[in-house]
Amino acid sequence: MADFKLEAHPTIPAPDGPVLVCILDGWGVNVEDEFNAVFSADTPCTDALRAVPRRFRSVKAHGTAVGLPSDADMGNSEVGHNALGSGQVIDQGARLVDQALANGKMFELPGWKLISQAFPNNTVHFIGLLSDGGVHSRYNQLVGCIKGAVERGAKRIRVHVLTDGRDVPDGSSVQFVSSLVKDLKELEAQGCDAQIASGGGRMCVTMDRYEADWDIVKRGWQAHVLGKAPHTFTDPVQAVKTLRGPSDDPVSDQWLPPFVITDEAGKPVGTVEDGDAVVLFNFRADRMVEISKAFEYPDFDIFDRERYPKDLKFVGMMQYDGDLLLPANFLVPPPEIHKTSGEFLVHNGISTFACSETQKFGHVTFFWNGNRSGYFDSNLETYLEIPSDKVPFNQAPDMKAYEITEAGKEALRSGKYKMVRINYANPDMVGHTGDLEASKRACATVDKCVADLLSVLDEVNGRFLLTSDHGNSDDMVQREKKTNKPLLDADTGKPLPLTSHTLAPVPVYIGGKGLPDSVVMRDDLPDAGLANITATYINLLGLQAPSLYKDSLITTV
Numbered sequence: 001m002a003d004f005k006l007e008a009h010p011t012i013p014a015p016d017g018p019v020l021v022c023i024l025d026g027w028g029v030n031v032e033d034e035f036n037a038v039f040s041a042d043t044p045c046t047d048a049l050r051a052v053p054r055r056f057r058s059v060k061a062h063g064t065a066v067g068l069p070s071d072a073d074m075g076n077s078e079v080g081h082n083a084l085g086s087g088q089v090i091d092q093g094a095r096l097v098d099q100a101l102a103n104g105k106m107f108e109l110p111g112w113k114l115i116s117q118a119f120p121n122n123t124v125h126f127i128g129l130l131s132d133g134g135v136h137s138r139y140n141q142l143v144g145c146i147k148g149a150v151e152r153g154a155k156r157i158r159v160h161v162l163t164d165g166r167d168v169p170d171g172s173s174v175q176f177v178s179s180l181v182k183d184l185k186e187l188e189a190q191g192c193d194a195q196i197a198s199g200g201g202r203m204c205v206t207m208d209r210y211e212a213d214w215d216i217v218k219r220g221w222q223a224h225v226l227g228k229a230p231h232t233f234t235d236p237v238q239a240v241k242t243l244r245g246p247s248d249d250p251v252s253d254q255w256l257p258p259f260v261i262t263d264e265a266g267k268p269v270g271t272v273e274d275g276d277a278v279v280l281f282n283f284r285a286d287r288m289v290e291i292s293k294a295f296e297y298p299d300f301d302i303f304d305r306e307r308y309p310k311d312l313k314f315v316g317m318m319q320y321d322g323d324l325l326l327p328a329n330f331l332v333p334p335p336e337i338h339k340t341s342g343e344f345l346v347h348n349g350i351s352t353f354a355c356s357e358t359q360k361f362g363h364v365t366f367f368w369n370g371n372r373s374g375y376f377d378s379n380l381e382t383y384l385e386i387p388s389d390k391v392p393f394n395q396a397p398d399m400k401a402y403e404i405t406e407a408g409k410e411a412l413r414s415g416k417y418k419m420v421r422i423n424y425a426n427p428d429m430v431g432h433t434g435d436l437e438a439s440k441r442a443c444a445t446v447d448k449c450v451a452d453l454l455s456v457l458d459e460v461n462g463r464f465l466l467t468s469d470h471g472n473s474d475d476m477v478q479r480e481k482k483t484n485k486p487l488l489d490a491d492t493g494k495p496l497p498l499t500s501h502t503l504a505p506v507p508v509y510i511g512g513k514g515l516p517d518s519v520v521m522r523d524d525l526p527d528a529g530l531a532n533i534t535a536t537y538i539n540l541l542g543l544q545a546p547s548l549y550k551d552s553l554i555t556t557v
């Protein structure tokens with residue numbers, strides 16, 4: 001155990017009350033104009049906290065600061081919570097897959113060997129998010145894998161495409177599908193029959209997370225594996241254009257219904273058959289775990305699969321769950337995230353309560369703990385999930401913020417926990433709908449809930465650290481690069497909505513009645529990022545942080 005022992009902090013005493021760590025998911029610090037929902041919402045609590053000298057700063061939450069390939073990459077919940085929970089900057093999935101493709105390692109590893117058994121006589125299926133968002137997947141990685149397979153003898157390839165519109169502009173599905181059709185066509189010359197076989201919008205088909213709605217996965221299984229969907233087309237570009245509907249009121253790429261591509265006779269072109277290979281080409285874990293279970297477990301019974309292909313060669317781009325070792329086979333080994341704060345804290349007797357609603361529950365548990373699904377010590381940890389609504393969240397922008405707040409207040413008052421960790425999903429999940437007014441409401445609600453939590457924290461003499469994992473609601477419009485002015489829709493003249501995350505830094509606010517006045521933000525860490533927050537909350541607990549963690553943001557004066 002000596003390895004995990006944390007010494008008392010020399011100048012910050014242990015608190016009487018709990019330490020509250022609160023993640024306002026998707027709440028960035030960005031250009032202050034009317035399209036910044038964080039700025040333009042009514043947020044008296046965080047406004048006041050921001051004005052407290054040396055108790056507010058911002059930190060980087062995107063790009064290389066969180067282990068992504070370049071500083072053009074926006075942050076996301078996976079890499080953000082990995083950094084917040086582990087205090088380390090780790091090369092993330094996007095980067096590891098880039099490297100494995102560039103140096104050819106991918107093609108020598110056991111996962112590739114497994115799928116290559118299907119190259120001569122069977123079909124290789126690729127299922128995943130068709131996008132260059134770089135959050136769950138990237139188009140060039142898909143193409144790299146497909147080309148690698150064809151060069152190594154694959155004769156028949158089918159791609160099952162999930163349209164995005166969430167990490168990339170809505171409507172871009174048409175370009176992505178057109179590009180893929182063209183890229184696949186070119187493979188004919190190399191003797192490979194490669195086609196798109198099925199698809200649908202990511203929020204409707206296959207990419208559920210944290211068991212929020214298994215019907216999403218069932219629709220995916222039916223379309224990709226069985227070739228069954230309410231809509232069939234012979235041309236994938238036509239499929240996406242038709243399902244989007246009228247250009248003045250289109251269905252979002254995120255929500256396109258499932259479709260199947262058939263031949264002229266109406267037969268699906270790419271069902272999954274015995275002996276085929278299936279590759280899930282997303283590197284990110286959360287939205288691949290459920291579909292992986294359906295492919296991996298012979299006795300899976302959450303929905304009726306109707307048919308379970310025999311002798312499948314099934315791999316993920318990565319192993320998505322390090323606890324369940326799911327899937328067993330994968331193309332690239334996942335980031336190795338060890339010695340996370342959760343593990344240190346249980347070894348030092350710190351009891352923790354972690355809570356969010358379904359949509360972010362795994363963020364404050366699974367991602368926080370380095371992509372592990374269980375407890376480190378169930379005697380010291382309680383994880384509470386509040387079930388999320390199953391609607392597009394601009395229709396219910398308060399989401400479950402009030403219920404989470406009640407649970408948080410109870411945990412703070414209970415005296416049972418030294419640390420209370422909460423994620424509010426609203427600024428992110430509502431921000432992803434591109435609805436500015438709803439996002440303002442989301443931010444105002446979260447601000448109100450935080451105020452409520454902080455007043456209870458003061459009753460118990462606690463300390464807090466509020467932050468976020470990346471930006472989102474802080475910019476709700478697409479902008480012209482040079483002038484930063486909103487881009488306007490050619491037909492309506494209205495600003496084009498931005499549904500994705502932003503590259504903005506995120507705030508860090510500290511305080512609470514139990515925090516001595518002597519504790520302030522350091523002023524010598526201009527490049528600090530999310531990973532610096534871990535040592536900071538460990539210090540707030542009155543402990544010294546492990547030496548492998550990035551520097552704490554605080555000091556005493």
Ligand SMILES: O=C(O)[C@H](O)COP(=O)(O)O
Nearest residue numbers: 076077078135166167428
């Ligand atoms: O999965 C999603 O909802 C988006 O692609 C990214 O959002 P998140 O990183 O905040 O979960």
Ligand SMILES: [Mn+2]
Nearest residue numbers: 025077428469
């Ligand atoms: Mn997030």
Ligand SMILES: [Mn+2]
Nearest residue numbers: 026428429432
């Ligand atoms: Mn998000």
